[in-house]
Amino acid sequence: MVDRQIDRAMRALEFVLAVAFCLAVVLNFVNVIARYVFNNAIHGADELQVQVLIAMAFLGAAIVQCRGQHLRMDVLANAMPHAIRTALRALEALLVIALAAFTVVQSARYTFQMYTLARTSDALGMPVWTSHLLVVIGFGLIALAALWRVLSGRPDVTGDRT
Amino acid sequence: MTFALGVVPVALLLLGFPIYIVVLASVSVALVFFMNIPLAALHQNLFGAIDIYALLAVPYFIYAGELMGRGSVAQRLVDFVEAGVGSVRGSLGVTTVGTSAIFGAISGASAATVATIGRVMLPAMRKAGYPEKFTAGLITSVGAIDIIIPPSIPMIVYGMAAEQSVPRLYAAGVFPGLLLAAMLAAYVIWFARRNGIGAGEAFDRKRFLRASGRGIWALGAPFIILGGIYGGVFAPTEAAGVACVYAAFVTRFVYRELSWREIVQAAANTAFFTGQVLIIVACAAVFAWLLTVNQVPATVVGWLQSLAIPNWALLLSINVVLLAIGCFLDPLSAILLLSPLLVPVIKAAGIDPIHFGIIFTVNLAIGLFHPPFGMNIFVAQSVLRLELPVIYRGILPFLVIYLVALMLITYIPEISLSGVRWLLRVG
Numbered sequence: 184m185v186d187r188q189i190d191r192a193m194r195a196l197e198f199v200l201a202v203a204f205c206l207a208v209v210l211n212f213v214n215v216i217a218r219y220v221f222n223n224a225i226h227g228a229d230e231l232q233v234q235v236l237i238a239m240a241f242l243g244a245a246i247v248q249c250r251g252q253h254l255r256m257d258v259l260a261n262a263m264p265h266a267i268r269t270a271l272r273a274l275e276a277l278l279v280i281a282l283a284a285f286t287v288v289q290s291a292r293y294t295f296q297m298y299t300l301a302r303t304s305d306a307l308g309m310p311v312w313t314s315h316l317l318v319v320i321g322f323g324l325i326a327l328a329a330l331w332r333v334l335s336g337r338p339d340v341t342g343d344r345t
Numbered sequence: 346m347t348f349a350l351g352v353v354p355v356a357l358l359l360l361g362f363p364i365y366i367v368v369l370a371s372v373s374v375a376l377v378f379f380m381n382i383p384l385a386a387l388h389q390n391l392f393g394a395i396d397i398y399a400l401l402a403v404p405y406f407i408y409a410g411e412l413m414g415r416g417s418v419a420q421r422l423v424d425f426v427e428a429g430v431g432s433v434r435g436s437l438g439v440t441t442v443g444t445s446a447i448f449g450a451i452s453g454a455s456a457a458t459v460a461t462i463g464r465v466m467l468p469a470m471r472k473a474g475y476p477e478k479f480t481a482g483l484i485t486s487v488g489a490i491d492i493i494i495p496p497s498i499p500m501i502v503y504g505m506a507a508e509q510s511v512p513r514l515y516a517a518g519v520f521p522g523l524l525l526a527a528m529l530a531a532y533v534i535w536f537a538r539r540n541g542i543g544a545g546e547a548f549d550r551k552r553f554l555r556a557s558g559r560g561i562w563a564l565g566a567p568f569i570i571l572g573g574i575y576g577g578v579f580a581p582t583e584a585a586g587v588a589c590v591y592a593a594f595v596t597r598f599v600y601r602e603l604s605w606r607e608i609v610q611a612a613a614n615t616a617f618f619t620g621q622v623l624i625i626v627a628c629a630a631v632f633a634w635l636l637t638v639n640q641v642p643a644t645v646v647g648w649l650q651s652l653a654i655p656n657w658a659l660l661l662s663i664n665v666v667l668l669a670i671g672c673f674l675d676p677l678s679a680i681l682l683l684s685p686l687l688v689p690v691i692k693a694a695g696i697d698p699i700h701f702g703i704i705f706t707v708n709l710a711i712g713l714f715h716p717p718f719g720m721n722i723f724v725a726q727s728v729l730r731l732e733l734p735v736i737y738r739g740i741l742p743f744l745v746i747y748l749v750a751l752m753l754i755t756y757i758p759e760i761s762l763s764g765v766r767w768l769l770r771v772g
Contacts, residue, residue, distance in 0.1 A: 197613045197616055197617065198609070198613060200612075200613070200616040201609050201610075201612035201613035201615075201616050202609065202612070204404065204408070204612045204615060204616055205608070205609060205612050207401075207586075208405065208408065208586055208589045208590060208593075208612075209590070211401075211405070211582075211583065211586030211587070211589075212586055212587060212589075212590040214583075215579060215583050215586065215587055219578065219579070229398050232398070232401055233396060233397070233398055233401065236395060236400060236401050236404065236619075236623075237392070237395050237396060239404060239616050239619040239620060239623070240395045240619060240620060240623035240624060240626075240627060241395075241620075241624070241627075242620070243616050243617060243619050243620020243621070243623070243624075244365070244620040244621070244623070244624035245620070246616075246617060246620055247617060247620045247621050247624070252621065253363035253364070253365060253366070253621060253624070254363065254364050254365075254621055254622075254625065254675055254678060255361055255362060255363045255364055256358055256359075256361065256364070256673050256674055257361035258361075258673060258718050259359055259360075259361065260359075260360055260361025261361070271360055271361065271362075275360075275362050275363070275366070278362070278366060278370060279363075279366055282366060282369045282370055282373055285373055286369070286373075286387065286388070286391070289384050289385060289387045289388050290387075290388040290391070290392075292385065292388075293385050293388040293389065294388075296385075314392075314396070315388070315392060318388060318391060318392055
């Protein structure tokens with residue numbers, strides 16, 4: 184039940200990222216026309232595209248974590264007996280939780296600092312803490328995904344890419 | 346510190362942990378236990394590594410390839426190349442090489458090329474009587490050209506990691522890519538003649554014109570990407586974005602093969618792949634920064650200089666190490682983890698970092714199909730239903746060709762650097 188809800192939430196997040204990415208592609212194209220044909224680039228177009236890139240990197244990483252499909256060199260691990268493999272995956276889940284939680288704390292502190300300093304971006308004048316927050320959310324979701332794996336007693340389960 | 350930056354990553358990598366976790370664990374241990382640096386450095390480097398406009402070229406090129414890889418684009422390209430080289434003995438094999446090279450100039454995703462071109466060429470080559478072992482070896486190995494011929498995603502990542510110009514790297518990759526394609530095609534023709542297979546048909550101008558007409562829109566993508574960059578019309582990131590719009594336009598409105606839903610689905614796949622790759626880029630940036638702060642590259646350079654190794658031996662050693670690593674690690678992770686160490690070494694030895702970028706890429710391209718664990722081997726096995734022992738035996742002659750090309754590219758810098766001069770008109 185919870186697995187299905189998580190899967191649905193990740194699909195929704197993936198769809199939002201996909202639509203944002205398509206809009207970034209269109210923005211890039213319009214900006215190229217504006218820059219090279221009309222000699223008048225769209226102000227802040229590059230910055231908006233980079234925002235989408237940051238979201239895809241950190242939120243996308245959380246989706247990949249939920250599906251257990253991060254890149255790894257598992258040739259040796261796969262040759263080990265099943266019991267050792269399971270133990271390694273459990274250890275991995277605990278390490279992911281610890282490291283992601285550590286990163287969330289450090290990133291949240293920095294993001295809060297940006298918020299209190301009211302720093303804004305160069306081109307669009309947007310508050311910069313919003314894009315830093317994507318790192319916090321991404322690693323937060325990664326920690327939660329790994330935690331759920333441990334709590335559900337299936338740390339070695341890898342998701343299917345469908 | 347050696348424990349944090351050396352023992353921890355190697356141990357976790359061998360245990361099969363995700364690469365971003367391997368790197369993140371290493372830098373976290375170093376920051377918390379061995380260094381007196383504010384921990385905010387972790388976030389600053391993670392974020393700073395992604396907050397770069399040039400990096401957008403990675404998802405844009407992936408997306409363009411995703412769109413062009415769907416529908417009938419591969420078949421149209423195959424028909425075009427086959428109509429052009431049909432009179433040559435071994436034309437189907439040459440078509441496989443030529444189509445892969447053109448496909449590489451559109452996407453640069455090696456595994457996708459093996460699957461897409463393989464699906465079209467495998468039945469045709471079987472029907473024409475090519476030995477299964479030869480066909481399996483050719484299809485599995487030829488996709489590696491894609492990360493050498495621009496646009497190449499590993500070259501973008503190398504450009505960032507080594508602080509080198511991506512257009513220069515792209516220009517430097519053109520002749521090595523063409524050299525490899527020519528060597529593979531020459532071997533195919535020699536093999537076909539020796540075994541009396543794949544007799545050519547007389548060149549049919551009408552057929553060629555018809556195939557050109559059917560494939561002209563697909564062929565437009567490399568012209569837009571490479572022509573745009575080398576002609577100085579746009580930057581690589583802009584060219585990649587324009588290629589996406591072009592690919593969506595061609596597949597949606599010209600060929601009428603993709604629905605809007607499929608176009609968004611391709612974007613979702615791109616977002617997923619971007620998440621897989623860029624999290625490693627972010628974590629590896631912190632790792633590279635820590636190496637630099639701790640003067641590890643400078644120490645390695647000093648140590649190598651004290652050994653007074655000649656450049657040819659240094660390059661040979663690096664090639665051996667990269668070939669071995671390429672068998673186990675994907676190209677992007679290998680570039681991100683090794684560039685901070687290797688680039689200062691080769692710079693100190695007076696080797697051009699652009700030339701080295703091509704050597705790096707060719708090594709890792711070989712790793713994509715090098716037995717026993719090259720990724721493309723498993724793509725050919727699962728997607729094309731080829732048997733593993735057949736692939737392994739079939740790959741060997743092609744592996745030799747790639748290694749000969751690697752030696753030529755390594756020891757004749759002009760193969761790479763002449764492209765920079767000719768295409769970008771720089772000295």
